[in-house]
Amino acid sequence: MKATEANFDGLVGPTHNYAGLSYGNVASRNNEKSVANPKAAAKQGLRKMKQLADLGFDQGILPPQERPSVRLLRDLGFVGTDAEIVARAAKEAPELLAAASSASSMWTANAATVSPSADTSDGRVHFSPANLCSKLHRAIEHDSTRRALRAIFRDEKRFAVHNALEGTPALGDEGAANHTRFCSKYEDKGVEFFVYGRSEFQRGPEPQRYPARQTLEASRAVARRHGLEDGYTVFARQNPDAIDAGVFHNDVIAVGNANTLFCHEQAFVDQKAVYEELRVKLAKAGSGLNVVEVPTSAVGIPDAVTSYLFNSQLLSRRDGKQILIVPQECRENPRVAAYLDGLKGGDSHIDDVLVFDLRESMKNGGGPACLRLRVVLNDAERLSVGLGVWMNDTLFGRLDAWVEKHYRDRLSPEDLADVQLLNECRTALDELTQIMAIGSIYDFQR
Template identity: 60%
Template structure:
């Protein structure tokens, strides 16, 4: 039976804007109040996803969420018609309206944590949506995320879906952005590496002082329990609080893994050598640890270029390639390092660059846009086929974007009732294209 890692990329939503909502995300904050181009953003993401499908990767798409989120605005006391709710929120609390209009669900690396059937005790593929409690605009996502995942991975014989963790900082969970699975073969049991920023129970551990540590050890342990992962299949590593304070808000901004390769910055973790030894032991050796030294790439250059928010994929010939944003190509230090990397004796043999600037300017690179799902061909056959990327879906979704998306959006536009109508019309049509059923609040 064939085994592989599929990528499910998030479609950029019609309200893609630059509100600068993510404290601790340097790119998000530095581009606040700029005018965005939702149409370009969506097409950049689709082009990247289609390119991976053309490389032979198994590639799917995840639908965006309804925005502005009128349901949440009503929960906090705004009343009347939808237009009234938008007007009241825009006047009383523009920041709240911006949070409820964010297209942040496009970054599906935060959508959930996924454990393949090869790792779990019950032999099922497990999904737990992230609660994302550290950021208001993301904390409103998990219920709809769960609905969308259930509409794609429907067969209970193969897929297990869990409710997101309790909505409290004790269980702050950022999903796969702080989780990497290592293995020698996608179909064999691997080691799931959970990276946390702080421990609620152990206050003696170092912690950042400028920016928040979004992932807790306790959340990671809870997800491992839900996914029925044994101790010899899990490793917990603490992110270096100093790099969090330099804008490394998730582990996937400073490290990324694929199969038996962990690609990371010298300053990424605490107790690095001891934890790498634990990983190698549980992997039974033959693990490639590729450390990028600070002398060659500074943390600042890594954050600016998103060197580690790249995808490492395994091609059909068994070699690995990096999917990088063009920002890596434009950064002299990073570009020089990547040119050197492909000449070294590692499994990574090539780098492919993609323009995802609309996402990058809002704080998310190529790896933010995808949720990785290791699976086998039987499990893939049980996936909703209408979400899988091919020539027909690529053409259909580009036509859909052309029909429904604006090419210019400012934060002032978020109160426009017409934008809400456009978004709902687009999403209602999308659920028919992708055969998702009624996953949105407005459809019920």
């Protein structure tokens, strides 16, 4: 049965702000305490989704999470009404209120790891929500992520949505940002590629400046629970020097699609051996491997990190040609722009490059690839997903009006203390669940 790769982008939430919560993410820390524009951020994301849908790609939507998270603040000892809790947290522990208010669930590349039915032992599409335990503001996401995924992929005969792994450092799991699938055609059996930064139990090189977030143990656990075969999985260690340069996830230095890997020459430990293992296992799946390796002489790691060249989307059009979706910052970096000008066609297997303005997300360290979760679906699986989550002219119009109605055009870290923001967020999300027809997935709706 024919299959396609759908991209499920995260809608930017009403509390989008720059609190600088993500140590190791250079852009996040560099823009700490600056003023954000949630309305512009949401509309930039919507325009990207709509343009890709107009180009013929299957484009889905994942909803934002309720923020600020009163549940987190209650767990941390704050008591009273919801409004009293927000006010007290703002006064006594603004750093905790900032964590509870983060809109980071917009970056759905971290929502889960997804394995298509062609790869799994039970023939279902498997989702493992990421525990994101390395950061407080993200570690609170997985429960709501699981609810949203089960509301959208609700047919249990076709989909399995797991709980997150235990939130311990030994099982640090950052989701699809450290996972890629290679194949000849999307409906064929593929090779799943897991990238990790450290191992709890096996010795190896580790970064010295910034922490490695993904563990080998978490990657192997996800592969086991998804029922993947050892002969069709590859586990590779991130280059620790790259992590120390700001490559906090693999998708900051590598991206893959179909049988093409687009990466920096300093992406992995023992990189040539990684290529060889991928080639051998892909050959068993009936496919070759095309590697487009960017040399340091052309683009250094600092350029890759600031431009997010590799935090791009590599997509297959229906005519078989591949396009690369990059942020505007790639055109503003002379070295990266020069590389892209010489990239298209030939041995690159990349036929076109499209540029998107995602400035609000980029300032927080999230590019095109961060904003989407890839889900390979065959025709029957796609039909079982509700129509309210697929981008089209009608849904775009409704969501654009929804953002215009509910979102602020200015939000500073100090504005998080405004208790009215909680009410604005809940009103917006309640209306959104009706637009998307996904039911009552939020705590305040229950």
